[in-house]
Amino acid sequence: MSPFFQAEKSTSETDMPIPTSISNRLEINIEQMKELFSFKVNKDFSYRSFVIHFNKKQATIFYYSSIVNGDKINETILKPLLEEDGRDLSNIITIENLLVLNDYKQIIKHINSGKAVLFVDGDSSVYSLDVADFQHRVITKAENESVIKGPQDAFTESLNVNLSLIRKQMHDRQLISEGMQVGVRSKSEINLLYVKDLVNEEILNNVKKRIEDISVDSIRNVELLEQYLEERPYSIVPTILYTERPDKATAYLEDGFIVILMDTSSACLIVPVTFWSFFHSPEDNYLRYLYGNFSRMIRLLCFYLTTMISATYVAISNFHSEMIPPDLLLAITASREYVPFPLIFEVLIMEIAFEIIREAGIRIPNPLGPTIGIVGALILGQAAVEANIISPIIVIIAALSGLSSFAISDININFTVRLTKFIFILAAGLFGMLALIGVFLLWFMYLASIKSFGVSFFAPLSPHFKSANDTFFRKAIKKQIFRPGQIKPQDMTKRPKDSN
Amino acid sequence: MRKKNIFLICIFIMVFPSGCNDRQELEQQSYVVAIGVDKAEEEDKYDFTYQIANPEVGSSSSQGGTNEPPSEIVTITGNDVLTATYTANAFVSKKITLDHTKVIIVSEELARDENFLRVLQAAARTPQIRRGVELIVSKEKAREFIQLNKPVTETRPHKYFLSILNRVTRSGLSPNSELHRFFQITEGDADLFLSTYASAIPSEEGEGNEDEYLAGQIPKLGGSPTQFMGAAVFKEGIMIDTLNGHETRLVNILDPTMDIENFITTFKDPIEPKFRVSIGYSQDKDPNISITYNKDKPSLIEVTVDFKAEVIAIPSLVDYSQNPDYQKRLINQIISELEEQTNKLIEKSQKEYGTDPFYWSLFVRKHFLDVKAYEKADWNKVIYPNAKIKVRYNLQNLEFGKMLNDTSLEEVRD
Amino acid sequence: MLNNGSLKTREIVAILSLFLGMKLADSTPSLLAQKSQNGFWLVPILSFFILLPSFLLIMYLLKKYKDKNLIELMEAILGKWFGKALGLLFFTFVFLSLSLDSRNYVEQIKILYFPESPTKVIFFIFIGIAFFGAKKGIEVIGYTSWIAFPLIKFSVTLVFLLIFGKIIIQRIFPIFGSGIDILMLEGLQKASIFSEIFIILIAYTATKETKKFRHGVYLGSIFAFLEIILFYFIYTTVFDYNSIQKVAFPFHDITQYIQFGEFFTNIETIFMVFWLFAAYLRFIIFLYLITMIFGAIFEIKKFEPLLLPFSFLSIMIGLLPLNSISNELFLRETLFMIMSPFLILLPVLLWIVALSKGELRS
Structure with a gap:
């Protein structure tokens, strides 16, 4: 018997089952939380108990100190709760994002994704407060896909920052950032970006289904996700586009493609692709x-x-x-x-x-x-x-x-x-x-x-589709009227309807 | 999947060694630049001379044999070109490749032999010898020609052949004698084929004006001994005569399928007959040939040549440029001299050769509906020798170069 | 492999003009020139117009009987068994021409570029690649043809431009070559040089709307026809009437002859690249369509697995003739002569039967 095997067995034995319901009594909850997150050995799992000023109830807040913003907890949660008067909790806590949770599964998920969780004595609902502050690089120049003429910023390892880089370029209320979760053990957040009234529903559902069908302990980043998503893992040809440039991603979004982002990668995936997506550079259109x-x-x-x-x-x-x-x-x-x-x-x-x-x-x-x-x-x-x-x-x-x-x-x-x-x-x-x-x-x-x-890989050249014919060569920008027809977007023309 | 892979690997292994059949490393081949063909002493055998380029001479590669000669020349007796290359491998260390052959040189002796066509056809059968290869007839043995041919500045033989043949055909001194043309004309069995005539042994110096020489006769000092001048005349695949440079030029002028750019020649000065005027002759258009075919009486062939002339030098210092009367006389002189020479050549071809070197048979074809009728009418025995031929030269304009007038000698000496 | 009907007119045009247009660059011209000499460039014109009524007739029938391919049409008109029997005869002809043609191409490759390799090996490589290509299915063949089409035609145009200076127009005279009677007879006997326009009808349902297919076939055949005439005309004017008979592969002879400036003298390999590309595509199309015919006759829906035995069989049959000359001048010619009346008469037969059954009135 290998030691590996034994070790695995022993952990699964000591692993306590997740309690089904949240108790009314705070002490029990605290005990359960400590148990769940192995408080004694887990160094950065922290909690703090205090008495809420306005109703004089005991309360405890749990969080991972390494992935939350301490100042924010202090300023927006602790200080108001300890000092302010008010009708109920949500009116006192000044944090922008507050959710009520009802079971331990959700609590675990939230704590893992950098939220602070607030238990109040005599209350079986729990408050999740978004104080997440994952560390990431600042935005830097795109190093692997450099251009001379064109925006220089690149994605960085943060979903919010990446989203902001894209939304900065595309002010469209139809631009949807749909969240999905993948992974059993470590749940990772995947964001699907698409323009709702452009994207081809069939392709979108196909992508969603493939993501849902992935059953694996964890997928850390889009580089791994790419390999779970593709149809032909042994093929010599890639079928998903990988880019670190927000402007490239936005250009594809505008054409009705789907962009996949994750919190942990300084790049995104774009589907579906053709040969031309690999051949083109965003600079072709800037020049x-x-x-x-x-x-x-x-x-x-x-x-x-x-x-x-x-x-x-x-x-x-x-x-x-x-x-x-x-x-x-x-x-x-x-x-x-x-x-x-x-x-x-x-x-x-x-x-x-x-x-x-x-x-x-x-x-x-x-x-x-x-x-x-x-x-x-x-x-x-x-x-x-x-x-x-x-x-x-x-x-x-x-x-x-x-x-x-x-x-x-x-x-x-x-x-x-x-x-x-x-x-x-x-x-x-x-x-x-x-x-x-x-x-x-x-x-x-x-x-x-x-x-x-x-x-098809060589669409729209052959099979032919109505499109801007952006294949070997591109047309003048003003003449690029159509979106790529091979992905069958809901709206084919890039011009406002009334002007035609 | 796995089965498929194994299947593929098996095919790969099966095919790989056989692929080596045609794989040939570059340095394991010898590149023949020129082939010489002579009659051997034995009947029906021929001496093939291969001039093989030495890659190391003239290339910038740092190592190696700069003392080696630029080419290796080997001669071997054999039945045909290809088999001889294999025999030659007994002493040439590499595989002899004919793909880069530029010229085939044939001795006059062989060209006049009736077996000549056989040798050449065997050569044309191999895909290695292309239709663009030029045929050269040498006055001496082809082997001697190749051995004596030592270009002074172009060390690499293929470069030399390329440039000299280009020059002689452009200036009209020699005809375009590609193998393709040889076969088209010989198999067409109507006209005469002209081939470049060359010699590397200076013979008795000829007399005459600047282009009235045959190869070998040009008086000169220095330079390479090889001369390309004039043409060998082939009738039905056998050489029958030679034309000198001047006659070749006339043929080139009159043959619409030849490209002649321009050349400089001299004409008798009509005012002071002891001098000659240098004229640059140029021709943009092909000559216009119209044939009126008459079944029972002699056919009529009318040829019009439009050309331009530029006066290059007037040694007699006669004032042609400003005196319209003199000009007219000069023009008449040029035209009459050209027409006279042409008529002489045509007469020679009608009487001596029995057919034409101008490829004019092309123009009589449209009078016939099918090949049978055309062959029955018989161009080279009936139509051409009896035809009435009128050649008209038409001077389109006369230029006088960049000088308006020459300085009069008297004024200078005064 | 599945046909989703994404082929359009342009792909059909590309497929047909590659399939048929390759006839300009193989040994068909020298086959025709054997009897008709320099009038041989007129033979395809005659053949085309002899075949045209039959072809239009069968297109008319296909249009009437909607969504049926050639074999299904024959069965629908002539009854199941007679239709199948005729279909099998048609299949035999087409299969024989595949085998003989492929031998012909392999010999060209061998003689001109791989003189020392055994024919067998070249044959295996050639058909092997055609087999793997054909396995990709008609759609991919269509896409590939369309993308390769401009490149191949560009190279052909380049040949035309480079040889232009060597053309001597007067060589087409005497205009009727060896005589108008011989030309007419040849035109009739060799009508099946255009047999490809019948073979492709098996793929009648490959496009979403059959109208697109019909347009594709019309355009493609006209294009290929003009191309063939143009090149046969060039061969006549570059080679004289006696020489053309002796040249086995005029296209390659021309590419060997032309040069691009003074420095690039031996450029035939460039054209050989495009020629090979087109030749592979032609046999990919050929192999696929043949298997399709077989599948249609025996009602095998998934006929792709049959590609392998057919490829193998075509190699075996192709290797039978002793040399390329007997293959070309005797076997292929005989096949042409048997196939021509079949192709001319078949549509007429179908039409008469359909007419007498009264199915055409609706």
């Missing part, structure tokens, strides 16, 4: 028409370069050398004369080396970062060429494919693209263009067959 589309074009090229350039190089030089212009061909041949590996091996070495630099670069402690990066990239490449392990042209190819992968800012699709690259390289090494094109076609068809919450 003027021509500039935005130019940057799209470059990004499209980057998509091609990242996935295909190494594979194309392998296919062409191993199987179709006739198509390289003679001067280039001779140059490549000359540089390969002393290289001891087959070409595909060379390409794989460099691509993997690049991935190593990248992975290490993320994990490296901040102060060391830049130095190691340069050492890794430059010295490694240079030295490898000098030592005749690889030919210089491979460095160019690998650097090009690595560099262009950074233009794809979404982390999910970035991984898709990088993994695909290796599939393509292997295919190209196997049978040149024949296999490469075949595998590319299958990959493409796989993408076309993917559905995210019932929406």
Whole structure:
């Protein structure tokens, strides 16, 4: 028997059952509360007993000292109760959010989410007072999805702050922030944001149902939630958009998409998605028409370069050398004369080396970062060429494919693209263009067959839907009249009805 | 799911080794730039000469054999181009690849042989040799030509062939002699095919004006010994004659399927006949050819060539630019000289060759409904040799360059 | 895999013009040129107009009998068993043309780009990829075709632009090639080069409204027809009448010949990429439709599992001919000649029976 097993058993034995009803007598309640929250060992579980000034009754307030605002308790609860006169409790306590609870389950939930709970002698109802003050970072610049032109703030690990960032941009009474709970042991709050008169009910219900169907002890943050929500956990393609930018989230809300927020993540999830959601950057719309589309074009090229350039190089030089212009061909041949590996091996070495630099670069402690990066990239490449392990042209190819992968800012699709690259390289090494094109076609068809919450991945390009046709390129802002038709929003046009 | 994966892995393993069949590392191949074909001593065998580019010469790669020659030249006797490459592998260490061949050089001796078409057809059968490859006839043996051909500034042979062929065809001194054209004309069996004529051995220096030479005859000092000038004339796949540079130019002017940009040539000075005037000839439009086909009597072929001329130099210092009368005489001189030379060439083709080098058979075709009738009418035996041909040159404008007038010599010496 | 009817006119246009339009880039032109020489570009025009009345007739019947695909229509008119028997005959023709066509494509790939690999391996890869693609279902095929359509047509346009300078218009004369009588006969015998427009009718119910499908088929076939004529015209003008007979794969010969400026001389691999893309798509469509026909005849609703045996079978049959020349010049030609009267007469037969049954009046 493993000690783990035994330990688990023993805790479940000492775990006391949750009392069903709240007693009239305060002493009993206090005892039960202490028991429930293991008062003796649980350091930050606190309570304070006092006599209420206006009715001279004994009262006790319970809370986790680590997640409440002490000043607030003092100012808005204790002080009024100890000093003020009034008719009843709710008129004396000046706190903005007061709820009456009736059973212990709710009490536990409230205390865990940072509320203070007030027991009064001779009263079987309990008051929950919102004094929560979870610690979180301040709002910082978006670091992973940076833009030059556009708002710079990013979500932070606080639901209220994140909501405020979104509501700041969207003043619409139809913008609903619906709360849901997930998790059995640790109940976490999930917020679904949507615009009530835009969102497609079917998709909304689908999302709600999937959240309800999750039965797990706890889900800590949206990054984990994402994996519980998606349809195909083994797929190479993501089906949920993950972003840290409030402006991006708001833009999607305006189009009728659903945004999922949690208290613990500095990012949100957006459903449903298409390929284009991963391809676009919010900056495309902030930049003027021509500039935005130019940057799209470059990004499209980057998509091609990242996935295909190494594979194309392998296919062409191993199987179709006739198509390289003679001067280039001779140059490549000359540089390969002393290289001891087959070409595909060379390409794989460099691509993997690049991935190593990248992975290490993320994990490296901040102060060391830049130095190691340069050492890794430059010295490694240079030295490898000098030592005749690889030919210089491979460095160019690998650097090009690595560099262009950074233009794809979404982390999910970035991984898709990088993994695909290796599939393509292997295919190209196997049978040149024949296999490469075949595998590319299958990959493409796989993408076309993917559905995210019932929406095809390449919609609205194909299958076609009425929309702003914001796919490879976007229209001028004034011409973007329609919302994306593939999610079937309740209101298709972005113009007021009477003006049409 | 799992079964599927195993199935996929099995296919992968099955296929992987066979994929290696066509996989060829770049440095394990030798790239042939030029192929030379000669008659071998044995009957029905040929000497194939391959000029193989050396990748290490001229590339900026830091290591390696700068002392090596820019190309390796090997000659091997064999039946056809492809089999010979495999035999050559007995002493060439890498697989010989013909994909990058730019030219096929054939010795005049072989070109005049009736087996020539066989060799060339065998070459065209392999997908490695493209239709854009140029055919060159060399006066000497092709092997000698390749060996002697030592370009001075372009070290890489493929670059050299590319640029020189480009220049000679643009200036009209040699025809465009792609294999594609060779086969279209030879299989069409109506017209004459012209191929670039070249030589690397200077022969007796020829006499005449600036373009009336054959390759090898150009008097010159310095530079590469190789000369590309004039054309070899092929009738039904066998070489029958050569045309000098001047005649080739005329053919290029008259053939609507050839692109000729511009060239500079000289004409007799009509005022002071001991001098010659340099004229820049340029032609924007294809010549207009109209054929009136008569079944029983000789057909009528009318050709109109619109061209422009620019006076480049007037050694006689005659004032052509400002004297309209002189101008008229100059224009007449240019046109009559061109027409006279053209008529001479046409007469030669009608009498000697029996058919035309201008690809004019294209224009008689529309008089026939089907191939049978067309072949029965017989362009190269009946229609062309008996046709009445009128060529008219039409000068559209005459320019005088950037100088209005030349300084009179008398004034300077005074 | 399920058909939710999200295909629209544009997807049908893309599917059909890829399915049929590939005929411009395989060895069909050299097959036609064998007898008609430089007049061969007129043969498809004749064939198309010979086939057109029959085609319009069957479209009319499909419209009348609402929401039935080709096989169901045959059964509805001719009775269950006779309909099935004719359907099976049709299936045999189509399946044979799949096998022979695929061999033909594999040989092209082998001869031009993979001379040293065994035909078998290329065949397995080619059909294998077509199989996995076909498994994704008609909707995904439609989406993919539509997205790939502009790219493929762009590459074809590029070929056209680059070869334009080498065209010698006068080569189309003598206008009727080897003679007008031969052309007419060829046009009649080879009418089934457009058999694809009949095969696609099996997917008649793939769109939500059949009207969209009909529009798609009309547009797609006209587009492919014009494209084929244009390219056959180019082949005639680039190759002379004697040479065109000798060229086995004119499209590839042209792509090998053209160059893009002086530096990019051997650019055929670029076009080979798009050609391969189109070829894969064509066989994905082909395989899927064939299985669909089989499924319709034997009333198998979930016919996708049949894709695997059919792919395998097509490889086996495709490998039977000894070489590509006999495959092309003898077997494919014979198949065309047998299939043409069938395709011309079938709609007429259906129409007469339907008319005599009096079902058309309602």
